[in-house]
Amino acid sequence: xxxxxxxxxxxxxxxxxxxxxxxxxxxxxxxxxxxxxxxxxxxxxxxxxxxxxxxxxxxxxxxxxxxxxxxxxxxxxxxxxxxxxxxxxxxxxxxxxxxxxxxxxxxxxxxxxxxxxxxxxxxxxxxxxxxxxxxxxxxxxxxxxxxxxxxxxxxxxxxxxxxxxxxxxxxxxxxxxxxxxxxxxxxxxxxxxxxxxxxxxxxxxxxxxxxxxxxxxxxxxxxxxxxxxxxxxxxxxxxxxxxxxxxxxxxxxxxxxxxxxxxxxxxxxxxxxxxxxxxxxxxxxxxx
Amino acid sequence: xxxxxxxxxxxxxxxxxxxxxxxxxxxxxxxxxxxxxxxxxxxxxxxxxxxxxxxxxxxxxxxxxxxxxxxxxxxxxxxxxxxxxxxxxxxxxxxxxxxxxxxxxxxxxxxxxxxxxxxxxxxxxxxxxxxxxxxxxxxxxxxxxxxxxxxxxxxxxxxxxxxxxxxxxxxxxxxxxxxxxxxxxxxxxxxxxxxxxxxxxxx
Numbered sequence: 001x002x003x004x005x006x007x008x009x010x011x012x013x014x015x016x017x018x019x020x021x022x023x024x025x026x027x028x029x030x031x032x033x034x035x036x037x038x039x040x041x042x043x044x045x046x047x048x049x050x051x052x053x054x055x056x057x058x059x060x061x062x063x064x065x066x067x068x069x070x071x072x073x074x075x076x077x078x079x080x081x082x083x084x085x086x087x088x089x090x091x092x093x094x095x096x097x098x099x100x101x102x103x104x105x106x107x108x109x110x111x112x113x114x115x116x117x118x119x120x121x122x123x124x125x126x127x128x129x130x131x132x133x134x135x136x137x138x139x140x141x142x143x144x145x146x147x148x149x150x151x152x153x154x155x156x157x158x159x160x161x162x163x164x165x166x167x168x169x170x171x172x173x174x175x176x177x178x179x180x181x182x183x184x185x186x187x188x189x190x191x192x193x194x195x196x197x198x199x200x201x202x203x204x205x206x207x208x209x210x211x212x213x214x215x216x217x218x219x220x221x222x223x224x225x226x227x228x229x230x231x232x233x234x235x236x237x238x239x240x241x242x243x244x245x246x247x248x249x250x251x252x253x254x255x256x257x258x259x260x261x262x263x264x265x266x267x268x269x270x271x272x273x274x275x276x277x278x279x280x281x282x283x284x285x286x287x288x
Numbered sequence: 289x290x291x292x293x294x295x296x297x298x299x300x301x302x303x304x305x306x307x308x309x310x311x312x313x314x315x316x317x318x319x320x321x322x323x324x325x326x327x328x329x330x331x332x333x334x335x336x337x338x339x340x341x342x343x344x345x346x347x348x349x350x351x352x353x354x355x356x357x358x359x360x361x362x363x364x365x366x367x368x369x370x371x372x373x374x375x376x377x378x379x380x381x382x383x384x385x386x387x388x389x390x391x392x393x394x395x396x397x398x399x400x401x402x403x404x405x406x407x408x409x410x411x412x413x414x415x416x417x418x419x420x421x422x423x424x425x426x427x428x429x430x431x432x433x434x435x436x437x438x439x440x441x442x443x444x445x446x447x448x449x450x451x452x453x454x455x456x457x458x459x460x461x462x463x464x465x466x467x468x469x470x471x472x473x474x475x476x477x478x479x480x481x482x483x484x485x486x487x488x489x490x491x
Contacts, residue, residue: 018471023386024445024452050474053430053481055375057446058337058382060431061424068335072349073327076356080323083360087318189387191358213350276391 008032010042017044021051079213082244086161086210167195167208167247174198174206181283183261185209193244193263193279199225203255205235207248209263209279215239218268221246221278225253226260237269259283308373316363323360330374334381341385341447342392351388355381386449430480438473441466 008016013036019025020033037044175182179201187194195209207223215221220237227233235250260282264274308329314322334355338348358380366376431439437459444450444458455466 015467018467018474019445019452021474022442022445022470023383024450024455024466024470026451026453049478050471053474053477054446055371055379056427056430056477056481057442058333058375058378059424059427061428063336063340065332066336066339068331068349068352072335072352073324073331075349076327076353077320077324079353079357080320080360083357084318084320188391189354189358189384191354191361213353276388 008036010036010040013037013040013044014046017046018050021047021054078242079244082242083211086164163243163245163247164208164210167210167245170247170249171196171198171206171208174200177201179255181255181257181259181285183281183283185261185263185279185281187211187279188277195246195279197261197281197283199255199259199261199283201255203252205250205253205261207246207250207261207263209240209246209248210244212240212244212246212263212278213265214242214244215265220266220269222264222266222269222271222274223248223250224262224264224274224277225250226262227254227256232262232274234271237266237271257283257285302372304374305372309368312359312363312366312373315360316366323356326359326373326377327356330377333374333378337378337381338385341382341449342389344392347388347392348385351384352381355384358384382446386446389449426481430477433476433480434473435469437461438469438476441469442473445470 013020013033016025016029016033020030023030025033037047171182174180175198177200181199183197183199185193185195185197185207191211193209193212195207197208198206200206203225205223205225209221212221220239222237223235224232225235233253235253236248238246238248240246260280262274262277262280264271264277266275308326311322311325311329315326331352334352335348338351338355339345342348342351355377359377366373434442440459441455441461444455445452450458452463452466455461456463459466461469
């Protein structure tokens with residue numbers, strides 16, 4: 001996950017500006033331009049000049065206006081409520097991230113920028129304190145009947161935090177065994193699912209994932225191991241409820257050093273190649 | 289190619305912008321009611337854009353959900369001087385939608401999983417400016433100044449999620465021509481918008 005874009009000259013970047021601002025470059029080229037913009041001190045006025053009008057394309061009067069289904073708003077609010085809960089539960093945790101679990105942050109948004117989560121192993125006491133604090137708030141809130149709904153939400157949220165904590169504990173169990181590797185799974189798009197995985201020496205992988213969109217019908221999340229340039233190896237699938245959290249033990253797969261671990265969303269179980277990778281990370285042996 | 293400062297950035301914030309910013313500030317504070325408010329303001333535009341790009345109702349819903357949750361988590365990163373809340377939000381929708389379309393393509397075309405995530409990262413940070421909302425008639429007349437081939441190239445890229453190579457394949461135009469059509473089209477739009485808005489007439 002640390003592959004750097006090829007460096008690009010200032011002139012090359014300026015030349016690609018029209019294509020960049022409308023997103024018409026290959027991923028690697030987009031990344032190279034982005035990198036250039038982030039590091040080159042020279043003027044990039046042409047990017048703003050051209051890019052500044054691009055958002056107006058979204059106001060194209062020929063756009064047919066379609067009202068979304070009512071349930072969409074409900075889903076969004078439910079997901080935001082769960083997210084808020086987790087933030088509350090996490091607020092007090094400040095444990096530093098162990099070296100083995102650091103990865104290159106993705107620019108939008110990196111964990112540091114969000115100023116919230118660390119994927120560190122945390123002492124159970126910290127967790128207990130955080131949850132106790134949330135519960136205390138819930139009890140105080142119960143004095144006011146009008147807050148009852150929020151209390152219920154909080155209790156659900158505490159449940160979700162607990163579930164993820166348990167999932168992480170299972171990962172750490174595997175990670176503590178000799179010959180294991182760990183991976184931090186980063187979302188492929190911002191706000192997407194993320195989590196931890198531990199690759200056991202036997203090639204089975206323990207996953208702890210959060211922020212997964214719930215599955216419905218036959219939809220599943222499929223887990224994958226990828227060695228070098230080889231085709232991804234499917235390792236089994238799972239479904240997710242509204243909590244967005246999953247704890248999953250995969251089938252045995254390759255256990256090569258540095259394998260890439262990925263989770264994809266699939267219309268049904270049994271995929272032989274990933275349809276939509278939602279989260280991925282590279283495994284490395286734990287630092288000791 | 290001249291005035292960066294006298295261009296679109298000089299627009300005055302509208303009452304809608306001001307109200308949107310107040311809502312977004314509350315979203316940044318973690319107020320769920322504010323998120324609901326923001327959603328109610330822009331759900332139709334957001335969904336319509338997502339639907340146009342993905343041409344798939346279920347995927348469009350996923351995109352809109354993803355975008356609003358992204359806004360929920362990152363509202364504090366919105367920078368006032370760099371555009372309206374509407375622009376910021378709808379640009380997020382746009383990027384998610386294009387991302388979704390690209391990921392839906394056959395697995396062989398999927399980006400290498402080891403490459404860091406793409407589209408979402410180009411968000412409006414560099415786009416700056418655009419502080420006001422033009423009305424739709426102004427946009428329409430600006431778009432009307434584009435030639436058909438310019439508009440086609442821009443739309444295939446921006447709403448189709450196609451790369452320059454794919455646009456060249458689709459239209460039969462050489463790569464260099466695709467690039468210059470997009471460039472000239474955007475410049476024409478800019479001239480029309482800035483001329484009409486900031487200078488009160490055509491150049």
